[in-house]
Amino acid sequence: MAAIVRLSSVCRRGVNPLFYQSTLLARPLVVPHKCQEQPHLLTARIHASQALYASSGSKAASLHWTAERVLSILLLSMGPIAYFNPSPVVDYSLAAALTLHGHWGIGQVLTDYVHGDTKVKMANAGLFLLSTITFAGLCYFNYNDVGICKAIALLWSK
Amino acid sequence: MGTTAKEEMNKFWSKNAKLNRPMSPHITIYKWSVPMMMSITHRGTGVGLSGAISAFALAALVLPGNYPDYLDMIHSLSMGPYLIGLAKFGIAFPVSYHTLNGIRHLWWDLGKGFRIPEVYRTGYTVIGLSIIASIALASL
Numbered sequence: 001m002a003a004i005v006r007l008s009s010v011c012r013r014g015v016n017p018l019f020y021q022s023t024l025l026a027r028p029l030v031v032p033h034k035c036q037e038q039p040h041l042l043t044a045r046i047h048a049s050q051a052l053y054a055s056s057g058s059k060a061a062s063l064h065w066t067a068e069r070v071l072s073i074l075l076l077s078m079g080p081i082a083y084f085n086p087s088p089v090v091d092y093s094l095a096a097a098l099t100l101h102g103h104w105g106i107g108q109v110l111t112d113y114v115h116g117d118t119k120v121k122m123a124n125a126g127l128f129l130l131s132t133i134t135f136a137g138l139c140y141f142n143y144n145d146v147g148i149c150k151a152i153a154l155l156w157s158k
Numbered sequence: 159m160g161t162t163a164k165e166e167m168n169k170f171w172s173k174n175a176k177l178n179r180p181m182s183p184h185i186t187i188y189k190w191s192v193p194m195m196m197s198i199t200h201r202g203t204g205v206g207l208s209g210a211i212s213a214f215a216l217a218a219l220v221l222p223g224n225y226p227d228y229l230d231m232i233h234s235l236s237m238g239p240y241l242i243g244l245a246k247f248g249i250a251f252p253v254s255y256h257t258l259n260g261i262r263h264l265w266w267d268l269g270k271g272f273r274i275p276e277v278y279r280t281g282y283t284v285i286g287l288s289i290i291a292s293i294a295l296a297s298l
Contacts, residue, residue: 069267072260079257102208109205115171130212137215145218145225154226156298158233158242 068104075101086149094148095138103131196281200259203252243296250295255288 075097082090110123142148161169221228237245262280265271271280 069264072264076257076261098211102204102211105204106208109201115168116175117168133219134212134215137217137219138211141215141218141225151225154229156246158229 064104071097071101071104082149082152086147086153088142088147091142091147091149092139095135095142099131099135099138102134103127106130192281193277196259196284200256200263203256207252207256246296246298247292250292251288254291254295255284258284258288258291 078090078094078097082094106127107124110120110127114120114123138148141151145151146154218225262271262284265280271277
C-alpha cells in the first residue's frame, strides 16, 4: 500500500525522481524551491505500509515488554491474595504466574549473555523445556500434594 | 534501509567472534557502585529463585512420597532455632529483595526516579526494607 509519488510527474522542472521515491521515508515530501508554484499538488505524503517496514516496524518486542510489566504487577498482587485467601485457584494462578515470570526473566538473561544464532536457539530451547517441566511439576504438586500456599505455610510453621 | 537494534547487535558479536577478538576488561576494571551491585543482585536473586522453584517442581515430579513427610523428615533433624531462623532468612531475603527492587524497577518503567540522588535514595530504601522484612519474616 505504498504511495509513491513521482515528483518528476508533478514538478515539470525535471527534479531527480530517485531522491523522492524512497518508500521507506515516512515524512512529508521535501519541496524543492522550484516546485513551490504548485503547492496544491505537493501535499502528498510518501509512506510505507507495515509490511514493508516488517523488521523495523514490528511491535512484538514492545508488546512483550508491556506484557512483562503487567505480569510483574499481577504477581505482586498475588502475594497478599495468597496470604489472606489461599485456595486451589490461587495455587494454580501462582504456578502459572511464577513460571511465566521466571521464563521471561531468564529469557532476558540469555539474550544478554548468549550470542550466536545456534547458541541462542539451543539456550532458548533448553529454557522452554525447563519452564515446561517447572509448570508441570508445580501443577502436579497442586493436584497431588498440599498445594503451593499450604506448602509455604507448613514450611514456615516449623 | 536501516537495521534493527537486534540486527546490529548480531553483526557486532559475529564480527568480533569471527576475528577471534578477546573481550575487553569491563567488570574487572570498572569501579563498582551501589546501583551496579543492586542491579546484579536483582538478577542473581531472580535466577536463584527461579532455579529453586524449578528444582522444587522437578523434585515434586520425581521424588516419591509427599511434602508433609519430607518436612517431618527435615524437622526430625532438629537443627535448633537459630539454624531454622537462618534458613528462613535465607529464603526470605532473596524474595524480599527481588520483590522490593522489582517495584523500584516498575517505578523506573513509569519514567520516575532516574536522577542519581533518587536512584541512591530508592536503592538504600530497598536494601533497608529488604533486611527488615526478611528478619520479620524469619522470626514468624
